[in-house]
Amino acid sequence: MADPRSRFTRGWWFLAPGLVLMTLIVSVPLLMAFRYSVHRVFLYRFDEQTFLGLANYLRAIRDPLYVNALKVTTLFTLGCLVLSIVLGLLVAFALSSREVRLRPAWLALFLIPFVVTPVVAGIAWRFFMWQQEFGVINQVLGVFGGPDPYWLLERETALIAAIVSNSWHLTPLAILVFYAALTTIPDELFDAGKTDGAGPMQSLWYIVLPMLRPHMLFVSIIVITSAFREFDMIWSLTGGGPGRATTVLSIFAYDRGIANQDMGMGNSIAFSMFVIMAVAAWIYITVYRRVLEHEE
Amino acid sequence: MKLHTLRLAALAAAAAFASQAAAQDITLRWALHPGAEADAVVDYFAPKYEEETGIKVIGEILPAAQLRDQMAIEAIGDTDRWDMGYHSPGWFGTFAPHVLDLTPLIEKHGFDVNAYPDLVINSHMTSSAREGEYIALPTPPAAPMLIHRADWFSHPEEQAAFEKEFGRALEVPKTFKELREVAGFFTRDAGEMLAGQELERDLYGWTDALGAGVGITRSFIVVLYSTGVSGWDDSFQPDIGHPIVNEAAEYFTDLAKNTAPREAQNWGFLEGLEMFRDGRLAMATMWPQGVGIVETEGGDAAGNVGYSTLPVWEGNLAGFTQGTPFLGGGGVFIFDTPNADEAFKFLKWMLQDNEVEWGKRSLQFSRKAHFQSEELRTLRPFYKDYLPTFEQVLQSVFIRQGIPEYGAVMWGGATDYITDVYSGDLTPEQAQERWVANMTEAFKAAGYLE
Structure with a gap:
């Protein structure tokens, strides 16, 4: 039997290829982004880089457009989080019911949005769903005598439309994880609940939710990080408009870094997103773990 | 041999x-x-x-x-x-x-x-x-040029109605002020009459692609350059602080909000010209790449498209005699x-x-x-x-300056400016002040200004 020290060393050898790849793929661009973020770098004067310290960050924080983008990003992320988790839970719970027939077909159907490229999904939602005159949503609302708003052109509704469209894309992930987790809950628990008179909603609340908390943490982290950096879906839906109603941080970073070719400012915005996300994820995981530990 | x-x-x-x-x-x-x-x-x-x-x-x-x-x-x-x-x-x-x-x-x-x-x-x-x-x-x-529905402009009922309302003949607009009047005249709801026929769908007086970012910027900057503004002078002093810039922005916002279809705010380049082709627009700003769209055979507009230069901005700073878009x-x-x-x-x-x-x-x-x-x-x-x-x-077009900062200070600056004026987030004066400050800062950073 190998001694613990040699097992430890061998473990590192197994990890090494992955770590090297991670370093190359993740760390190098990250460090380069940080480097640019503390320099004045314009794409058109790439060889003339001046060290600025944190000046780009200070300029960004003082810019009302950055503050607006941060606010929009936060609302967008929270909206996607709530909608994806709630819908994911409900669909997974419904699918796990014994009465459901053709379950694999339903699962496959619900997974389709996840495999659609966000740009394509955005264009499809823009033209087929949210379009004012012929879009499915207004057609359905029309049947009930509802209004027919310009969803993507009103400041009040554009962000909601973006949240719904992006949640449509993210919910399948939640369905998949929750459904897999639900299959691990022993049937006896549901049977016991039924014996005690619990209906479907009570089973969901008192049995399913407590059992799914670790999985909710996982899904939440994925949804938050995905929504926080979302670009393509919003870009193809609204281009960040109307006005700046859907200009999230990634679009703002693109605007400054690519459209204006100010790579220093663009990278400082992008790097600030990384820092915000890292801190938020750390707080979220820490608090969630403590809650779980406390309950155990 | x-x-x-x-x-x-x-x-x-x-x-x-x-x-x-x-x-x-x-x-x-x-x-x-x-x-x-x-x-x-x-x-x-x-x-x-x-x-x-x-x-x-x-x-x-x-x-x-x-x-x-x-x-x-x-x-x-x-x-x-x-x-x-x-x-x-x-x-x-x-x-x-x-x-x-x-x-x-x-x-x-x-x-x-x-x-x-x-x-x-x-x-x-x-x-x-x-x-x-x-x-x-x-x-x-x-x-770009201005296109219009020649058959509607020459229709006796439309001419009479226009003359009654404005006291002058219905003609292709020669000034931006006239453009606003004519565009307003032709903006009508479904059910109203047009050239002796009842409209099945809403009709709009004018449009351009007004989508967020590039769309609205391209459209506005055409009006802006027609005012005779260049962005900056030979010594890199911004001239976008002139009051005529705010007049242009207010004019543009009024024109776009009241005579263009709402959908235009989601349109990119050339996207709205299908609406002209289908008989739902009386006028449009058209880039030459769009001529094939508006003249599509079988389209409502085919054979009835009138072409003219963009109208002049009265009192423009450069003495232009016709609208002057960038080339x-x-x-x-x-x-x-x-x-x-x-x-x-x-x-x-x-x-x-x-x-x-x-x-x-x-x-x-x-x-x-x-x-x-x-x-x-x-x-x-x-x-x-x-x-x-x-x-x-092509006789009267603005020649863009060849400095590397053009995209950031003029195009990007115009985007920020018109986006905030159009949405009402900032007053024209606030947006203008920021634009001038950003341009000045960029020119200082580049060493053009001390």
Whole structure:
């Protein structure tokens, strides 16, 4: 039997290829982004880089457009989080019911949005769903005598439309994880609940939710990080408009870094997103773990 | 003697073969902007040139939104990926250090610079970033015009109604003030009458593509330049602080919000012209690439499209006598690669030796011969009206400055400005103050201002 020290060393050898790849793929661009973020770098004067310290960050924080983008990003992320988790839970719970027939077909159907490229999904939602005159949503609302708003052109509704469209894309992930987790809950628990008179909603609340908390943490982290950096879906839906109603941080970073070719400012915005996300994820995981530990 | 002749013949054959083989080894690569002109290169001119010379030309059509940045990255990296690139005067500052001075090639191969109108030469062949040189050849220089429904404008009922309301004849607007009035006159709800017929759907007086970012910026900046503003003067002092800028923004916001369809706020380039084609618009600002859309056979507008230059901004600072958009569209520059000479020969063959064919295939017109060619004027029924108007449009266009900061300070600045004015997030004065401050700061950072 190998001694613990040699097992430890061998473990590192197994990890090494992955770590090297991670370093190359993740760390190098990250460090380069940080480097640019503390320099004045314009794409058109790439060889003339001046060290600025944190000046780009200070300029960004003082810019009302950055503050607006941060606010929009936060609302967008929270909206996607709530909608994806709630819908994911409900669909997974419904699918796990014994009465459901053709379950694999339903699962496959619900997974389709996840495999659609966000740009394509955005264009499809823009033209087929949210379009004012012929879009499915207004057609359905029309049947009930509802209004027919310009969803993507009103400041009040554009962000909601973006949240719904992006949640449509993210919910399948939640369905998949929750459904897999639900299959691990022993049937006896549901049977016991039924014996005690619990209906479907009570089973969901008192049995399913407590059992799914670790999985909710996982899904939440994925949804938050995905929504926080979302670009393509919003870009193809609204281009960040109307006005700046859907200009999230990634679009703002693109605007400054690519459209204006100010790579220093663009990278400082992008790097600030990384820092915000890292801190938020750390707080979220820490608090969630403590809650779980406390309950155990 | 016989042997000598044979040897010479063999040598000549070998030389010809070698030259052909060498020619076949040359592949010219061109980064192209999507459009009819790119299709013409890829589908017609490149294969024909290869057939004639053995030199292969690969046209790589890049997505419009990525073209500048992809070319810039390759140019900065000095990768020689492309021998020729799409030239937009607004972008040229980025490429100025990387492209060839074409002057020696123009002289060597006998390219006639004067075949182009003066403003096209100033805008698309020269640049303040490379004084005294020719840096590109024009391919499809473009500037917008005003189109209108000629049949509705000439309808007796419409004329009478307009005269009753405004006390003057219904005519194509000559000023921006008139444009607003006429656009308002034609903006009607479904159920109202138009030219003796009941409208089944809403009708709009005017439109342009007004989508967030590029769309609304392109549309507004056309009005802005018509006021005679340049962005900055020769000593890099911003002139966008002038009150006329805010007048233009307020005018534009009023026009767009009250006479254009709401959908226009989600439209990119040319997207709204289908609505004109389908008979739901009385007027539109049209870039030349859109003429095929509005004149689509079987469309409601086909054969009834009137063409005119953009209206003049009364009291403009530059004394313009017609609307003065920036000269957009583009040209082609040559990167400093070993194939530069062959690339120029190809361009000369395509643009000069086949100039009318280039016009026919690309459906874009820039050379004096294009406007004089009877063959082109009769190529499509509407060209007899369209071509002279486009020629007139090219008489008064704004030439964008060739500094690298143009995109950030003028285009990006205009985007921020009009976005905030249009949405009401800022007053015109607040947005203007920020624009001037940002421009000044950028010029200081670049060393143009102390």
